[in-house]
Amino acid sequence: SNVFNKKEFVSNVKDNLKNLYRKTLDEANQQEIFQAVSTTVKDEIMDRWLATQQTFEKDDPKTVYYMSMEFLMGRALGNNLINLCAYKEVKEALEELGLDLSVIEDQEPDPALGNGGLGRLAACFMDSLATLGYAAYGCGIRYRYGMFKQKISDGFQVEVPDNWLKDGYPFELRRPEYCYEVRFGGNVRPEYGEDGSMKFVHENYQSVLAIPYDMPIVGYDNNVVDTLITWDAQAKEVFELDSFDKGNYEQAVAQENLARNLVEVLYPNDNHVAGKELRLKQQYFFVSASIQRALARFKKHHDDIHDLPEKVVFQMNDTHPTVAVAELMRILVDEEGLGWDDAWNITTHCVAYTNHTIMSEALEKWPIEIFQRLLPRVYQIVDEINRRFLIEIENRYPGNEYKKQKMAILWDGQVKMAHLAIAAGFSVNGVAKLHTEILMNQELKDFYDMYPQKFNNKTNGITQRRFLAHANPLLADWVTKHVGKGWITDLSQVAKLAPYAEDPKEQQEFMEIKRKNKIRLAKYIKEHNGIEVNPDSIFDVQVKRLHEYKRQLLNILHVMYLYNQLKSNPNMDFYPRTFIFGAKAAAGYRNAKLTIKLINNVAEVINHDPDIQGKIKVVFIEDYRVSNAEWIFAAADVSEQISTASKEASGTGNMKFMLNGALTLGTMDGANVEMYDEVGADNIFIFGMSAEEVIAHEQHKDYNPMEIYNNDPDIHKVLNQLIDGTFSANDKELFRDLYNSLLSNQGGKIADRYFILADFRSYANEQQKINSYYRNRKAWAKSAILNVAHVGKFSSDRTIQEYVDDIWHLDKITVKMDR
Ligand code: 26V
Numbered sequence: 086s087n088v089f090n091k092k093e094f095v096s097n098v099k100d101n102l103k104n105l106y107r108k109t110l111d112e113a114n115q116q117e118i119f120q121a122v123s124t125t126v127k128d129e130i131m132d133r134w135l136a137t138q139q140t141f142e143k144d145d146p147k148t149v150y151y152m153s154m155e156f157l158m159g160r161a162l163g164n165n166l167i168n169l170c171a172y173k174e175v176k177e178a179l180e181e182l183g184l185d186l187s188v189i190e191d192q193e194p195d196p197a198l199g200n201g202g203l204g205r206l207a208a209c210f211m212d213s214l215a216t217l218g219y220a221a222y223g224c225g226i227r228y229r230y231g232m233f234k235q236k237i238s239d240g241f242q243v244e245v246p247d248n249w250l251k252d253g254y255p256f257e258l259r260r261p262e263y264c265y266e267v268r269f270g271g272n273v274r275p276e277y278g279e280d281g282s283m284k285f286v287h288e289n290y291q292s293v294l295a296i297p298y299d300m301p302i303v304g305y306d307n308n309v310v311d312t313l314i315t316w317d318a319q320a321k322e323v324f325e326l327d328s329f330d331k332g333n334y335e336q337a338v339a340q341e342n343l344a345r346n347l348v349e350v351l352y353p354n355d356n357h358v359a360g361k362e363l364r365l366k367q368q369y370f371f372v373s374a375s376i377q378r379a380l381a382r383f384k385k386h387h388d389d390i391h392d393l394p395e396k397v398v399f400q401m402n403d404t405h406p407t408v409a410v411a412e413l414m415r416i417l418v419d420e421e422g423l424g425w426d427d428a429w430n431i432t433t434h435c436v437a438y439t440n441h442t443i444m445s446e447a448l449e450k451w452p453i454e455i456f457q458r459l460l461p462r463v464y465q466i467v468d469e470i471n472r473r474f475l476i477e478i479e480n481r482y483p484g485n486e487y488k489k490q491k492m493a494i495l496w497d498g499q500v501k502m503a504h505l506a507i508a509a510g511f512s513v514n515g516v517a518k519l520h521t522e523i524l525m526n527q528e529l530k531d532f533y534d535m536y537p538q539k540f541n542n543k544t545n546g547i548t549q550r551r552f553l554a555h556a557n558p559l560l561a562d563w564v565t566k567h568v569g570k571g572w573i574t575d576l577s578q579v580a581k582l583a584p585y586a587e588d589p590k591e592q593q594e595f596m597e598i599k600r601k602n603k604i605r606l607a608k609y610i611k612e613h614n615g616i617e618v619n620p621d622s623i624f625d626v627q628v629k630r631l632h633e634y635k636r637q638l639l640n641i642l643h644v645m646y647l648y649n650q651l652k653s654n655p656n657m658d659f660y661p662r663t664f665i666f667g668a669k670a671a672a673g674y675r676n677a678k679l680t681i682k683l684i685n686n687v688a689e690v691i692n693h694d695p696d697i698q699g700k701i702k703v704v705f706i707e708d709y710r711v712s713n714a715e716w717i718f719a720a721a722d723v724s725e726q727i728s729t730a731s732k733e734a735s736g737t738g739n740m741k742f743m744l745n746g747a748l749t750l751g752t753m754d755g756a757n758v759e760m761y762d763e764v765g766a767d768n769i770f771i772f773g774m775s776a777e778e779v780i781a782h783e784q785h786k787d788y789n790p791m792e793i794y795n796n797d798p799d800i801h802k803v804l805n806q807l808i809d810g811t812f813s814a815n816d817k818e819l820f821r822d823l824y825n826s827l828l829s830n831q832g833g834k835i836a837d838r839y840f841i842l843a844d845f846r847s848y849a850n851e852q853q854k855i856n857s858y859y860r861n862r863k864a865w866a867k868s869a870i871l872n873v874a875h876v877g878k879f880s881s882d883r884t885i886q887e888y889v890d891d892i893w894h895l896d897k898i899t900v901k902m903d904r
Contacts, residue, residue: 088129089175089178091177091178094125094174094175094178095178095181095182097125097128098118098121098125101121105121110182116252118184119162119189119190119193119255120252120255122162123162123193123255124255126166126175127256127301129169129171130165130169133308133309133310133900133902134312136308136900136901137309137900140901141220141898144896144898145386145396146896146898147220147397147398148220148221148379148382148396148397149221149222149398150221150222150224150397150399151207151210151211151214151222151223151224151402152224152371152372152375152400152401152402152406153204153207153223153224153225153402153406154225154368154403154405155198155203155204155207155351156196156198156207156208156313157197157199157201157204157205157208157232157711158197158198158300158711159195159197159551159711159714159715160194160711161193161196161300162189162256163186163555164212164550164551164555167551167554168212168215168216168303168304168306168550169303170305170306172555194254195249195710196231196254197231197232197249197351197710197711198225198226198227198228198231199232199351200232200354200630201629202441202630202738203403205711205737206402206545206737207223209546209548209551209737209881211223211302211311211313212302212548212551213548213880213881213884213885214885215305215310215311216304216305216307216309216550216882217885217886217889218304218307218309218897218898218899218900219885219893219895219897219898220311220895220896220898221302221311222311222312222314222375222378222379223302223312223313224316224371224372224375225313225314225315225316225371226316226351226370227257227298228348228351229248229349229350230249230349230350230351232669232710233245233246233247233353233672234246234247235707235709236708237685237705240681240685240689241678241685242669242670242678242681244672246350256300256301257298257299257300257315258300259298259317260296260297260299261296263297263378264294264295265294265295265374265377265378266292266293266321267293267294267369267373267374268292269291269293269343269366269460270290270459270461271287271288271290271461272287272289273285273286273465274286284419285419291336291339292321292340293319293320293321293340293343293344293347293370294319295316295370295373295374296316296318296319297314297315297316297317297374297378298314299314300312300313300315305550305574306573308900308902309900314378316370316371316374316375317348318343318344318345318348321340322337322340347363347366348367352364353671353672354671355632355671357447357674358447358448358449358450360450360451360452362459365459365460366459368406368408369408369412369460369463372406372408376409376412376413376416377416379397379399380393380416383396390423391427391431393434393435394434394435397435398436398892398893398895399435399436400437400438400888401437401438401439401506402439402441403440403442404438404448404502404506405449407449407502407503407505407506408460408463408502409436410432410470410506410509411463411470411505412463413431413432413435413436414429414466414470417432418466419462429470433509433510433511434511437510437513437514437892437893438512438513439513439514439515440503440513440514440516440734441516441735443520443523443528443731444732448501448502448503449501449503450499450501451499451500451502452499452500453498453499456500464500467494467500468495470494470505471493471494471495474492474508475489481535488531491531492504492532494508503529507532507536510539512539512541514543516542516543516544516545516755517542517734517735517758517759518542518544519731519753519754519755519758520734520735523731523776525540527780541892543888543891544735544878545740545756545879545881545884546740546878546879546880546881546882546883546884546885547741547744547879548880548882549572549744549880549882551715552718552744552745553744553745555715556715556718557715557718557719557745560602560719560745560746560873563595564582567591568581568582576880576882576883577877577883579873579874579875579877580874580875580877582873582874583871583874585870586866586867586870587867592863592867592870595746595869596862596865596869599720599746600620600621602719602720603620603624603720604620605719606716606717606720607619607720609713613706613707614706614707616692616704618663618702618704619663619702621661622660622661622662622702623661623662623663623722623856623859624663624720624721624722625664625665625721625722625725625750625855626666626717626720626721626747627640627665627666627667628667628668628706628709628714628717628738629667629668630668630669631668631669631670631674631677631680633826633838633839634732635727635732636727636839636841637668637684638683639841639844640664640666640727641664641680641684641687642841643845643848643849644664644687645687645806645812646800646849647659647852648687648690648691648701649799649802649803650799651700651701652694652697655696655698659700661700662700662701662702662856663701663703663704664701664702664704665704665706666684666704667717669708675822676822679819679820680823681705682819682820683812683820683823684703686812687703688703690811691703714738714741718741718742718744718745719745721747722748722869723855724742724743724747724749724751725751726739726742726749726750726752726754726757727751727772727773727844727848728752728755729754729774729839729844730753730773730778730779731779731780732779733755734755736754736755736756736757737756739751739755739757739760740756740760743879744876744879745873746869746870746872746873747872748768748769748770748865748868748872749764749872750770750772750851750852751770751771752772752774752844753773753775754776757771759878759879763875763876764871764872764875765871765875768872768875770854770855771851772844772848773840773843773848774840774843774844779840782843786835790827790828790836790841790842790843791836793842793843793845794828794842797846800842800846804827804828807820807823827841827842
C-alpha cells in the first residue's frame, strides 16, 4: 500500500520546514529536517488516528488500559515508517534531496521512559496491540527526564540528565481538554445527611491537574492507531495576584512545587525498591488520572456502571500501579455511590496483575505511615479490603494465624502491594513458564493454594517489526526472499526457513549478512569508543541492565581467565573474540558500578597487550539504549544470557538476539528454557545449575565458594587478580568489594549469592565449545539460521493474542479508510 506519493512528501517536508522554522531546505540543519520529516509523517498518521477513534465510537469495543510506570519506547520515526509500510519510499525520496534517512533518524532523542525489560515489554505490547487491531491505551507518566544518559569517564559510569524534550517532541499531542484533578494529603471527615446517610469528605488536600499527552501507536499496515497516554502534572490554580491571604499563598506555592516534582524524573532503579514517597505520589498520580479517563470514556456509551467489566480491563504492569485497585473502589463507592460489595464485584472483574520478578528486593511495600498521610481516603479503603481479606483467609483456614501473617495486605507497618494486587486481581500471571511455576510453587504458593484459578503464564515476546524489520534490513530482506512478507505480522512463518539451514549457498549468504552487520557495529564502536575491532572475530555480546544476578561479573572473570590462558600458552586453540558489553547501573548500586569499572579496566589492559595479538578485544559500549541495541543485536554471534537460574523472570533481550541469528550461551533460566525447547539442544549452549539446584542451595545454605577458590587454581588466580593490581595498577584495593562479595559473608549478604564460582567451570567449558564450533562455518551458519527459524513463538503478537484470549477478551476492530 502506497502511503506517500514521493513528490507530495517532499513538498510537505519543505512546507513544514517553512512553517516550523521559516527556513528552506538549504538553510535547515539535520535536527530541523528531522522535525519537519516527522511532522509530515505525523500528519499521515493523524488520518488513521482519527479513523481509529471513529471506529471506537461506532463499535464501542472492549478496551485494555495497560497501566505502567514505564514505557521504553525508543525512537518513533523509523518505526512509524516501517509500520506505515513507507520506509523505503521515504528513504528514496530523501535520497533524491541529498538526505540520508538514517542520519535524520539519528536526530531523534530516544524516548527512554523506562529502565529495562519491563518498560521495553510495555512498548512491544503496544506495537502488537495496534497491529493485531485491538483497542488499547497505554497509561504512563510523561517524565521530563527519562533514563539517564551514561558517560564513561576514566572507566567509571557518570550519569547525565536525559533532557529528551529539549528540542520538542514531534510525536505527541497535548490534550488539555482531557485533564483531571488528583488529590494528595489532607484528612477525611464523615458527613451525615438528614436521612441518616453518611459519606466521607476529603478536605485540606493539595491537588494537581493531570494533563494527558497522547502518542500514536501505529499498527502495521492496518490503519489502526492506538494511543499511549503520558500524564504531565500542572498546578491547579495560577497565582491570584490580589490574594494576600498567607494560607492561600503558601498553598499555591506548595501545589506548584508538587506539580513540578511529580513528573520530574524517572526513578532509574531496576529491581530494587527505594521506598521513596515521591514514587508513591507518581504512582497514584498516573493511576488516578488514567482511571478517571477510562471511566469518562466508558460513560459516553453506558449509563450502568455495573457493565464496566464488559468494556474495560486494567492490566497492572507489576505492582507499581496496584493502587489502582483502591482508587477504582474509591471512585465507585464515593463518587458513583455504590455499596461495597457491588463496587468490589466490579473492581475485581476489571483489574489483572502481571508479576515480573521474584527478587525480594524488588517487592514493593510501603510504610503505612507514608501511605496513610499521602492518601488518607485510599488508605481507608485498603484497610477495609485487608479486613475482609483476612476474614476470607479465616474462613478458608480457620484458626491459622500464620497464613494471615504471611498473606495480609497490611502487616508489620507496611502495605504489601503484591498482596493487594493478587487479592483483587482476577488474573495473576508470570512472564515465562519457569517463572510462573516458581511463583505458584514457591514465592506465591499461599496465594496459589487459595486462588489457583487466578494464576496463569504469559511468556514474554518482542516485536519483530522493530527488532528485525527496522534493526536488520539485510536479514529482513533475506527472510522475506525465502518465506514471503507474512512474517512481519505472523512470525511463526519463519519456520519455513528451516530447509535453507542445510543449503551451503544460503549459509554463505546468511554469514555475509551477519558480517555486514558486524562491520556496521565495528564502525559505531570505532566512532564511539575509538577501539578497532575485527569483524571476522566472534562477536560475543552481553547487553542488559547491570545487576549482580545477571552476572556480568561471571562474563568478565571468564575474560580474565582466557587472558591468563593465552598469556601462558600463546599458541593454544583460540578463535579471535570480541567481548562486547553494554549496561547501565542504578546510580546508587555500588557493586554494579564497580563491575563497569572492572570491565573497562580489563579492556584497557587486554586491548593494549601485544602478547595477545588482538585475539581478544573487550568493548564497553557507552549509553546502551534502544537505538544502539538494534545495531548490536543485528551484529551478534553469541548472546550471553547467563543469569543465576531462577532469578531472571523471562528476559527479552535473549529473544532479540535469537531473532537476529545469534546463538545463545545461557543458563536454564527465564525464557531461555523455552528457547531451548524451540531450537533444540544442538543449536544452543546451556551451562550451570538448574533453578531447582539453586533454590535447594539457598534453602539449605550449604554453598561454600571458598572451597572452589581453594581447589581450582585458575579461579584462584583470577580472583587474586582482582586485588593484586593486575587490572588496577594504581589502586590495588579498587576491586576489593567485588572480591569480597564472592568469598565472604558480609552484613546479611552471603558470599557469592549468585553462584558465580559454582557455575564458572561449566561456563568456561561451553565457551570452549563455542570456540570450536565457530571454526565449522557451515555448522555455525546452520545453527544460526535455525535460531531464526525457531523464533516464531517469541513474537509479542503471540503473547498479546494469549492475553486477549485468556485475560482481556477484547474485540478485534477493523479501521476502514477511504483514500
Ligand atoms: C521494580 C522496581 C521496584 C521499585 C523501585 C523501582 C522499580 C523499577 C522496576 C522494577 C521492575 C523490576 C522487575 C523487572 O524489571 N522485571 C523484568 O521484567 C522483564 C519483562 O517481563 C523480564 O523480561 C525480566 O526478566 C525481569 O527482570
